[in-house]
Amino acid sequence: MEVLKYDLIIVGSGIAGLRAATAAAWASGGRISIAILSKIQAMRSHSLSAEGGMSAVLYPDKTGDSLELHAYDTVKGSDFLADQDAVQILVEYAPKEVRYLERIGVPWSREPDGRISQRPFGGMSIPRTTFAADKTGFFIMSTLFSETRRFDNINVYHEHFVTKFIIEDGEFRGVTAYDLKRGEFKFFYAKAGIIATGGAGRLYRFTTTAHSTTGETLGYALRAGLAIKDMEFVQWHPTALVPSGILVSEAARGEGGYLINKEGERFMKRYAPQRMELAPRDIVSRAILTECMEGRGFQHESGMCYVGLDLRHLGEEKINRRIPFIRELAHKYAGIDVLSEPIPVRPAVHYTMGGIHTDTWGRVLTADGKWVRGLWAAGEAAAVSIHGANRLGSNSLSECSVWGRLTGEQAAKYVLETSRLPAPDGKLLDVAKGEESRIFDRLLHKEQNAPSPYEVKKQLNDIMEEHFGPFRHGSSMAEGLAKLKKLREFSSFRVVDSSRVYNQNLKDALEVDGMLDLAMVVGIGAYARSESRGAHYRLDYPKRDDVNWLRHTVAYMYGGELKLLYTPVTITKWQPEERRY
Numbered sequence: 001m002e003v004l005k006y007d008l009i010i011v012g013s014g015i016a017g018l019r020a021a022t023a024a025a026w027a028s029g030g031r032i033s034i035a036i037l038s039k040i041q042a043m044r045s046h047s048l049s050a051e052g053g054m055s056a057v058l059y060p061d062k063t064g065d066s067l068e069l070h071a072y073d074t075v076k077g078s079d080f081l082a083d084q085d086a087v088q089i090l091v092e093y094a095p096k097e098v099r100y101l102e103r104i105g106v107p108w109s110r111e112p113d114g115r116i117s118q119r120p121f122g123g124m125s126i127p128r129t130t131f132a133a134d135k136t137g138f139f140i141m142s143t144l145f146s147e148t149r150r151f152d153n154i155n156v157y158h159e160h161f162v163t164k165f166i167i168e169d170g171e172f173r174g175v176t177a178y179d180l181k182r183g184e185f186k187f188f189y190a191k192a193g194i195i196a197t198g199g200a201g202r203l204y205r206f207t208t209t210a211h212s213t214t215g216e217t218l219g220y221a222l223r224a225g226l227a228i229k230d231m232e233f234v235q236w237h238p239t240a241l242v243p244s245g246i247l248v249s250e251a252a253r254g255e256g257g258y259l260i261n262k263e264g265e266r267f268m269k270r271y272a273p274q275r276m277e278l279a280p281r282d283i284v285s286r287a288i289l290t291e292c293m294e295g296r297g298f299q300h301e302s303g304m305c306y307v308g309l310d311l312r313h314l315g316e317e318k319i320n321r322r323i324p325f326i327r328e329l330a331h332k333y334a335g336i337d338v339l340s341e342p343i344p345v346r347p348a349v350h351y352t353m354g355g356i357h358t359d360t361w362g363r364v365l366t367a368d369g370k371w372v373r374g375l376w377a378a379g380e381a382a383a384v385s386i387h388g389a390n391r392l393g394s395n396s397l398s399e400c401s402v403w404g405r406l407t408g409e410q411a412a413k414y415v416l417e418t419s420r421l422p423a424p425d426g427k428l429l430d431v432a433k434g435e436e437s438r439i440f441d442r443l444l445h446k447e448q449n450a451p452s453p454y455e456v457k458k459q460l461n462d463i464m465e466e467h468f469g470p471f472r473h474g475s476s477m478a479e480g481l482a483k484l485k486k487l488r489e490f491s492s493f494r495v496v497d498s499s500r501v502y503n504q505n506l507k508d509a510l511e512v513d514g515m516l517d518l519a520m521v522v523g524i525g526a527y528a529r530s531e532s533r534g535a536h537y538r539l540d541y542p543k544r545d546d547v548n549w550l551r552h553t554v555a556y557m558y559g560g561e562l563k564l565l566y567t568p569v570t571i572t573k574w575q576p577e578e579r580r581y
């Protein structure tokens with residue numbers, strides 16, 4: 001086992017991780033050593049596929065937009081579960097981040113007068129989604145990655161799969177990682193860490209997220225004594241291409257696209273008469289599924305029910321200039337020419353509102369609210385929490401950039417103020433060696449009658465789709481939980497590839513192992529929450545219940561069992577009101 005020492009370890013190289021690295025490098029004047037670990041090639045991180053844009057108030061004098069309006073839209077969109085002090089931080093820092101990204105080279109789309117263009121997005125009362133055509137994530141990622149290459153003190157470890165977070169006496173000590181390329185096991189120890197490992201869309205089968213968006217690190221976080229917040233809130237994006245699930249960005253509706261049922265009707269008038277297609281995602285997704293359930297959807301040969309996303313009236317010039325990628329993918333993956341036919345779409349899992357429990361600045365907290373010294377979380381992996389029960393589109397890239405920066409800066413300061421890092425003692429090394437042995441001696445050479453990780457993942461996806469979907473019910477969730485518990489009894493998997501180098505089979509088993517714990521967190525949180533709020537909709541409790549449920553769910557592991565507790569929502573300005581769109 002190789003032992004490596006760094007001042008700061010960042011797990012994850014999406015927008016949150018890369019932004020944290022550049023912020024820490026700047027804030028420390030290049031004086032601290034930084035390692036970025038990514039289980040895939042850094043530039044293949046899921047953020048790359050973000051399309052529509054990043055929300056920020058840029059020209060309040062010209063557009064009538066304001067920080068207050070952005071904050072209100074976000075809080076209302078969250079169904080009042082967002083912490084309003086955290087939302088305030090988001091809206092204040094987002095414009096600074098757009099300008100920072102511009103300075104380092106992101107080619108934002110522009111208006112003829114040179115201003116950065118902004119488009120409307122669901123739940124936002126004014127166009128404030130800043131974009132680079134419909135390849136925003138790609139441009140931000142490549143620019144940030146190039147920026148990290150300017151610093152000699154940032155080392156990127158591609159294809160290093162983190163298997164464990166090591167925390168001792170309430171303090172972050174390091175991580176263990178499987179180096180896929182060299183087939184070796186490594187222990188990285190450091191003064192500080194930032195977890196930026198993204199979401200967990202792959203708990204479900206029909207999802208817009210990358211195959212790497214599995215969320216196992218959240219399961220590992222639980223085992224390390226950390227807590228997970230609001231995980232029952234899973235976002236379905238209304239418009240995923242049928243039958244593949246590839247995202248058709250909200251930019252399509254932002255630029256004026258309509259949703260139509262098989263009668264050719266713009267059905268959103270029944271569900272959100274003012275905002276129509278640009279209502280928040282939870283509302284639009286449920287509207288599409290209701291159209292299907294009531295027989296007004298189209299039927300695809302795959303058996304999927306869908307509705308049409310109609311762009312025909314936008315015209316070729318606008319489509320080519322503002323959403324060229326959508327035209328391309330509809331053609332490539334559905335054989336559709338958007339100039340003459342609507343695109344077949346239906347809701348798919350897209351985002352996880354919940355994540356690692358942190359305070360508003362991204363400091364990782366235990367269930368009882370204590371900061372784990374030296375540890376932060378940022379991006380989709382964290383629940384700071386600005387999205388509450390439902391994220392508004394384009395608020396995630398802002399969150400990644402804002403909290404990437406804030407956690408990077410804080411971690412740099414902490415490192416500089418913390419005395420010298422001693423070499424790991426025997427006890428710490430034993431923990432790391434124990435993990436190496438768990439993976440290479442036991443998991444890799446397990447007897448052959450353990451279940452295949454692929455079979456377990458398939459069953460996991462089936463359970464999540466069937467019992468924890470967009471319309472939930474207590475009795476179905478109870479059944480789902482019983483199935484999940486049975487699945488969780490598997491503590492090992494059959495890994496048929498016995499080599500150490502590039503063992504994808506081993507990597508897949510490690511992912512499923514963490515996903516099982518995380519799925520349980522979604523399940524017990526959803527079952528316990530007897531109300532409907534944002535993306536969590538219960539047929540047996542169809543109303544929001546602020547008296548009993550205006551609070552965050554915090555899950556943690558105690559004696560090998562998952563437990564829940566609840567913490568209050570921070571309300572600074574806006575009392576909960578009925579959401580109307």
Ligand SMILES: Cc1cc2nc3c(=O)[nH]c(=O)nc-3n(C[C@H](O)[C@H](O)[C@H](O)COP(=O)(O)OP(=O)(O)OC[C@H]3O[C@@H](n4cnc5c(N)ncnc54)[C@H](O)[C@@H]3O)c2cc1C
Pocket residue numbers: 011012013014015016017037038039040042045046047048049050051052053054055136137160161162163196197198199208209210212213215216217247350351378379380381393394395396397398400
């Ligand atoms: C198709 C699509 C389009 C989207 N478009 C938009 C948009 O236009 N605007 C918007 O605001 N939001 C959008 N979103 C949401 C947004 O893209 C994501 O929330 C955001 O990019 C997440 O970034 P991140 O930095 O938190 O994590 P990611 O970009 O997901 O990166 C996670 C990182 O963690 C690493 N990692 C994970 N597990 C491990 C492990 N065990 N060991 C080591 N490394 C690990 C991965 O290798 C990766 O580097 C979109 C989402 C989807 C699915």
